[in-house]
Amino acid sequence: MRGHRRLLGIAALLALGVLAAFLLGRLQPYRETVERGPTAEVRANPYLAAERFLRREGVAVRRAEGPGALHGLPDHGHTLLLLADRTHMTPYQAERVLEWTARGGHLVFVAERLWDEKTGRSGDPLLDRLGIRQYLSEDLKVGSPDSAAAPAEPHPELTRFYVEPGRSPVYLAFDDSFHLYDPRNRGTAWANSATATHLLQLAHGAGSVTVLTDSWIWQNGKIGEFDHAWLLWHLTRGSQVILLHRSAGDALPRLLLRHFPQALLALALLLALALWRAGMRQGPLQPAAAPARRQLEEHLRANADFLLRHGGQSGLLQELQSDIRQRARRRHPGFAQLSEAEQWQQLARLCRLSPEHVRAAMQPASGTLSAVEFTRQVADLQTLRNAL
Incomplete structure (x- = not known):
């Protein structure tokens, strides 16, 4: 059994030797030039x-x-x-x-x-x-500077x-x-x-x-x-x-880009990170207001406060008085041609109020009214407008 294995080993070595000799005989050396382009210099x-x-x-x-x-x-x-x-x-x-x-x-x-x-x-x-x-x-x-040259010139x-x-x-x-x-x-x-x-x-x-x-x-x-x-x-x-x-000579940015591209990339990333960090919010987010708080009354109050701050009392009163005159013109076509006293009398008949009451409500505000006076005049004007 041992002799049989020895013969198989010798036969395998001989086969490998024949194969190696065959491959070596087929190999041919050659030279290859790799073109890497011009140098940096x-x-x-x-x-x-x-x-x-x-x-x-x-x-x-x-x-x-x-x-x-x-x-x-x-x-x-x-x-x-x-x-x-x-x-x-x-x-x-x-x-x-x-x-x-x-x-x-x-x-x-x-x-x-x-x-x-x-x-x-x-x-x-x-x-x-x-x-x-x-x-x-x-x-x-003009013609060519060398027109006298022979036609057969190489x-x-x-x-x-x-x-x-x-x-x-x-x-x-x-x-x-x-x-x-x-x-x-x-x-x-x-x-x-x-x-x-x-x-x-x-x-x-x-x-x-x-x-x-x-x-x-x-x-x-x-x-x-x-x-x-x-x-x-x-x-x-x-x-x-x-x-x-x-x-x-090359400018400094070009030299840096040529010799230190990785450092410039790291610097750009660091700058972007710093800008992102500086833009982050400070403190927790403020919770959004509940939808139930956003009522019509709040909007009206906010709108009135804004008009009062920017237009003053006279601006609000003039808006109401202008609306009353416009309604009166619709109910009485000749209302605009009347004098001021006649307009007050006409408003008193249309609204079934006394002329003195109408005159006090329709006259322009003189100076700054107190909160009580301003509220009373607005209420009177609102009564006039509702009566029309």
């Missing part, structure tokens, strides 16, 4: 690839943020890549940057505003001071930048929607597409200025296409670069 800096490219080419790059970076710029041998949003740039800051350029710096910036023919300005402080205008390509009234949809005459151009993928125009013809270099000019260089004092219609060709996802990286190197070679790609 890449998302925070759209020109990070451009920075690393320039450093790899031996160009020193210093990153700057905020308008404070425009003060105290070093002079000769520096290139300022002003790629940040300039919506809040002041005329004073623009003047400081252009003064720095005139002392020997190289300014590279993006045109942000369109030229307005009615006002004669664009509102972009740098463009207006340099006399450069930006138009929409679709609004150009990549007609791209912008061509000729570094030297007779040599092949550099190809760039600018947005073809905008066009730069230099009415003073001071440009020293241009980059044109089939419909517009997208890069314009000109001298400014002892320095130079390069104006672009857009700078997205140097952002992380595009700098490796066409000759975008070469153009960046060409504009910055032989100098030190100051890259300003963000106009200001």
